[in-house]
Amino acid sequence: MNKEVFESIYFLPVLTIAGLILLILIYIVFKYKSDLHKKDILLVEQEEKIKYLRQISAENDHRHITATHESEKEILELKHAIEGLETKIKEGTKNQVVSMLEAQKNKRAKVLNKAGISE
Numbered sequence: 352m353n354k355e356v357f358e359s360i361y362f363l364p365v366l367t368i369a370g371l372i373l374l375i376l377i378y379i380v381f382k383y384k385s386d387l388h389k390k391d392i393l394l395v396e397q398e399e400k401i402k403y404l405r406q407i408s409a410e411n412d413h414r415h416i417t418a419t420h421e422s423e424k425e426i427l428e429l430k431h432a433i434e435g436l437e438t439k440i441k442e443g444t445k446n447q448v449v450s451m452l453e454a455q456k457n458k459r460a461k462v463l464n465k466a467g468i469s470e
Contacts, residue, residue, distance in 0.1 A: 422466035429459040 436452040 419466065422462060425462055426459060426466070429455055429462065433459065 433452060433455050436455060440449065440452065
């Protein structure tokens with residue numbers, strides 16, 4: 352019976368089709384593994400980029416907050432200087448104090464504009 356199976360006219364086409372199906376399945380498996388590997392590499396790269404961008408964003412936020420605090424500190428110092436000059440106006444020496452007061456007010460206005468804060 353074995354000899355009859357091998358000599359059958361259907362044996363060679365069935366064997367060829369089975370071989371082709373096996374080759375196609377092997378190709379699909381290797382292609383899937385290759386695509387999966389590429390996607391894993393891409394995912395790692397994207398995670399690294401996200402981590403880098405978060406770090407840059409945190410640094411920028413820190414820089415912005417520091418600049419804002421410095422501007423507020425300078426504004427407060429100028430405000431105290433203006434108050435001191437206004438006190439001196441009340442006491443006397445008007446001409447010198449008035450010009451210094453206007454200069455300090457202008458300087459304070461510039462800092463406020465730079466900081467984007469309106470009074």
